[in-house]
Amino acid sequence: LAYFMKCLRDHGNVKPEVGRLSAYVAEERGDSALCCHGLKDYTSNAFIGVSRPDHTDLFSCEWITSSQPCISPFLPIYIGVNKIPKALDTTEAYELFEKLRAVVENHPEYRDEVTRRWSVFEIQAIEESCLLEKAAITLIDKKQTTKAREMLTIFVQKKCDEAMAICQKISEFLNNLPVLDSGAKTKL
Numbered sequence: 001l002a003y004f005m006k007c008l009r010d011h012g013n014v015k016p017e018v019g020r021l022s023a024y025v026a027e028e029r030g031d032s033a034l035c036c037h038g039l040k041d042y043t044s045n046a047f048i049g050v051s052r053p054d055h056t057d058l059f060s061c062e063w064i065t066s067s068q069p070c071i072s073p074f075l076p077i078y079i080g081v082n083k084i085p086k087a088l089d090t091t092e093a094y095e096l097f098e099k100l101r102a103v104v105e106n107h108p109e110y111r112d113e114v115t116r117r118w119s120v121f122e123i124q125a126i127e128e129s130c131l132l133e134k135a136a137i138t139l140i141d142k143k144q145t146t147k148a149r150e151m152l153t154i155f156v157q158k159k160c161d162e163a164m165a166i167c168q169k170i171s172e173f174l175n176n177l178p179v180l181d182s183g184a185k186t187k188l
Contacts, residue, residue: 001050001063001126002119008046009070009115010034015108035070043068045094052133055080055140058148059133063122064088067097070111071104073118073163076129081153085160093164100167103174114170121166125159 011033035043046069052059058080065072066088077084087093104111132155136148 001048002123004048005063005069005074005119005122008034008048008065011037011070015111035068037068045069045072046074048074055137058136058140058145058152061129065097066093067101070115071101071118072097072167073121074125075156075159075163076125077156078152080149081156082149083153083157085157087160087164093160096164096167096171100171100174103171106179107174107177110174117166117170121163128159129155 035046037043045065045067047062047064050061050063052061056079058078060079062077062079063074064077065074075088077088085093087096100114104114132151136151139145139148139151
């Protein structure tokens with residue numbers, strides 16, 4: 001799963017700030033470019049579906065980004081949840097992550113650090129989801145499917161809330177920096 005997330009963030013041969021607002025073609029970017037930032041090709045979000053044949057109705061999961069995958073984390077949405085987080089059910093998450101994308105345009109020297117932060121977040125979320133599913137299976141075996149669904153719903157909401165808070169914090173940090181012409185950098 002983490003490997004596919006990394007693939008969906010790939011920019012090919014150029015940095016997004018070099019290619020933004022251009023109409024470049026695959027030959028300029030490389031055939032591997034999946035996360036595009038130009039006028040002709042623009043990646044607005046990404047998702048990965050993970051099917052669980054043993055408990056399709058509960059544990060099949062879409063890992064989605066609210067904005068461009070290089071600047072937005074993949075968040076889990078289990079099919080078995082009782083409710084989708086409000087931020088993902090509306091444009092709230094998209095708008096917040098688009099603001100982060102815009103501020104990173106002013107501070108491209110932080111793009112790799114932001115992407116790395118989301119990769120760590122996702123690896124932790126994947127590990128937590130494995131433990132969650134194990135605990136939920138125990139409940140299902142005890143015929144407590146309603147409690148298992150509640151656990152999934154709480155987990156999805158928690159990961160969404162954490163990502164939104166991290167995004168807000170990074171955005172505030174970057175918004176408080178002066179826009180520099182050189183490669184000068186302050187630590188996140």
